[in-house]
Amino acid sequence: MLRRVLRTAFPLTAFVAVVSIASSGAASARQPALVKVGVLGSTGDVALHLAEREGYFQAEGLKVEMVPFKSGAQMVAPLGTGQLDVAAGVVAAGLNNLSVRGVDLKIVSDRASMPPGHGYMQFLVRKDLIENGRYKSYADLKGMKIGTQSKGGAAESTLNELLKLGGLKFDDVDVTYLGHSELAVALGNKAIDAAFVTEPHATFALSQGSAIRVATGDQIYPNDVLGVMIYSGSFMKDRAGPAVGFMKAFLRGCRLFNSAYVDGKMVAGAAAEKVKAAYKSYTELKEDRLIEAMTPHGCDPDGKLNVAGMKKDYEFFKQRGLIKGDADIEQLIDLSFAERAAKALTSAGGTN
Numbered sequence: 001m002l003r004r005v006l007r008t009a010f011p012l013t014a015f016v017a018v019v020s021i022a023s024s025g026a027a028s029a030r031q032p033a034l035v036k037v038g039v040l041g042s043t044g045d046v047a048l049h050l051a052e053r054e055g056y057f058q059a060e061g062l063k064v065e066m067v068p069f070k071s072g073a074q075m076v077a078p079l080g081t082g083q084l085d086v087a088a089g090v091v092a093a094g095l096n097n098l099s100v101r102g103v104d105l106k107i108v109s110d111r112a113s114m115p116p117g118h119g120y121m122q123f124l125v126r127k128d129l130i131e132n133g134r135y136k137s138y139a140d141l142k143g144m145k146i147g148t149q150s151k152g153g154a155a156e157s158t159l160n161e162l163l164k165l166g167g168l169k170f171d172d173v174d175v176t177y178l179g180h181s182e183l184a185v186a187l188g189n190k191a192i193d194a195a196f197v198t199e200p201h202a203t204f205a206l207s208q209g210s211a212i213r214v215a216t217g218d219q220i221y222p223n224d225v226l227g228v229m230i231y232s233g234s235f236m237k238d239r240a241g242p243a244v245g246f247m248k249a250f251l252r253g254c255r256l257f258n259s260a261y262v263d264g265k266m267v268a269g270a271a272a273e274k275v276k277a278a279y280k281s282y283t284e285l286k287e288d289r290l291i292e293a294m295t296p297h298g299c300d301p302d303g304k305l306n307v308a309g310m311k312k313d314y315e316f317f318k319q320r321g322l323i324k325g326d327a328d329i330e331q332l333i334d335l336s337f338a339e340r341a342a343k344a345l346t347s348a349g350g351t352n
Contacts, residue, residue, distance in 0.1 A: 032063035033242045035235075038075040038087040039066045041282060042180075043120070043199050044112030044227040045088050047299050049278040051253030060245030071150075075230075079105050082234040086246065089230045091310060093152030093317035095332060104233030106334040109247065109303030112227030117264030118298035119216025121155060121226060122202040123162060125194040126187055127212050135194075138166025145174045147183045147195030152322045154226045155196045157313040161221045170320070187211045198226075199294045200285050207290070216295060223306045224313075227297070231337065247303065247341035254299035266292045303338025 035057075039045050048066065051057055057064045067084065069075050073094055078084040080103045088111055089095070095107070114121065129135040135144075141163065148155045160170050176192055184205035186192045196217070197205060205211045217224060229250065235243050260271040276292075279285045307330065314329045 047253035056249035085235040087230040091154040093322035109338040110300040113298040114218040115298040119218035120199040120297040121217035124211040144193040147192040302342040
């Protein structure tokens with residue numbers, strides 16, 4: 001009897017061991033794929049943080065590591081070498097130059113744009129210049145010192161569109177380049193006369209009473225694209241599955257963000273609370289009233305881009321001599337990942 005029990009026990013023990021080993025192997029195979037994402041820490045990164053906080057990346061089998069950078073230009077080298085998989089970048093003349101140089105990367109979706117009601121980049125003029133009559137219309141900007149973020153940046157193209165409305169050329173104003181937060185400070189201490197300022201710095205400047213909002217970006221340059229998602233060549237070619245999964249999670253983050261607003265105004269509800277919590281987690285925004293007062297950026301729910309507007313920006317940069325050689329902006333864009341992700345989300349029957 002004892003022998004029979006032992007003979008039965010040994011095979012059972014071996015079976016349990018095999019199952020344990022197999023389970024361990026399966027668990028190892030299910031380890032999340034690491035995706036390294038370059039971020040600027042701007043308000044335009046909020047969809048990424050929402051996707052992380054809501055578990056959207058995890059649902060796609062991904063572990064996202066957000067790597068901070070001070071500028072979009074600093075992300076280029078690690079993207080080109082594959083050290084970064086994704087960059088939450090900006091539209092700039094430099095991206096077109098990269099295309100000419102053959103750097104292997106693509107713009108794959110919208111990240112921050114200005115559809116109607118989402119003019120998060122705002123044109124502010126010093127309050128004293130309006131009160132003393134020095135500024136009455138766009139034509140009065142001639143000879144003034146205008147602040148913007150960087151040479152060859154998307155804000156320059158928007159400024160050019162504004163100046164045309166006043167019958168002016170780009171060279172008719174004195175352009176001064178300052179960081180986002182520095183622009184608001186410079187308006188306050190009268191170092192500049194006017195500026196295009198993005199959120200949250202526009203709301204900060206307005207709350208201090210040193211400037212008055214003359215126009216929002218969506219009024220000047222409707223549907224202009226300022227921020228984009230960029231994939232490295234190796235991420236697209238060697239890891240197509242995670243690349244689509246990442247885009248699905250990101251678009252869910254965009255859709256959640258969009259659901260917190262109606263006509264560009266934050267509305268009370270669960271989505272708004274999640275957006276406020278996300279902002280507080282990675283920016284200096286800690287007060288609900290400031291977050292609620294901010295004009296939101298656009299984030300297309302399907303990742304679509306205003307390619308015609310980007311071509312217009314390209315021509316402006318080309319005229320200014322900021323683009324070397326001939327670049328085809330469409331060759332720098334690959335919307336296939338966004339299209340596949342949007343289709344998958346539609347098939348799943350959910351908005352986010």
